[in-house]
Amino acid sequence: MSGYEGIWDYLTSQAGGKNALSREQFEKVSENNMNGGSDGWDAVMRPHITAMVQLCDRDGDGKLQRAEFSNWLKVVGAGVDAATVLDRFDTDHDGGLSAEELCEALKTGDGTLEFSRLG
Ligand SMILES: [Ca+2]
Numbered sequence: 735m736s737g738y739e740g741i742w743d744y745l746t747s748q749a750g751g752k753n754a755l756s757r758e759q760f761e762k763v764s765e766n767n768m769n770g771g772s773d774g775w776d777a778v779m780r781p782h783i784t785a786m787v788q789l790c791d792r793d794g795d796g797k798l799q800r801a802e803f804s805n806w807l808k809v810v811g812a813g814v815d816a817a818t819v820l821d822r823f824d825t826d827h828d829g830g831l832s833a834e835e836l837c838e839a840l841k842t843g844d845g846t847l848e849f850s851r852l853g
């Protein structure tokens with residue numbers, strides 16, 4: 735779960751560098767980073783998506799094949815057909831979604847996460 739430690743370090747550094755966050759600080763820096771620019775995306779959402787890919791990647795090849803991606807969709811609560819979305823997001827057409835492909839597919843131009851792109 736090194737991805738999550740990275741998120742924590744980044745968020746605490748944004749909040750003043752102490753290794754503690756009040757609830758208020760956490761909400762503020764999380765909101766800034768989830769909805770903010772690309773820096774926040776790379777520090778917060780990319781490791782988050784990468785960690786979720788690692789969790790769902792049963793065969794450990796670093797990519798989500800259809801059954802694994804179907805689990806990922808359940809985790810994020812998207813009720814869409816895995817095969818259809820996988821075809822669309824699998825830009826190198828190797829039958830698996832890398833964290834990078836997933837990030838690029840879900841990231842909007844302004845650096846926000848767009849789960850509606852799953853639909
Ligand atoms: Ca896999």
Ligand SMILES: [Ca+2]
Nearest residue numbers: 824826828830
């Ligand atoms: Ca691929």
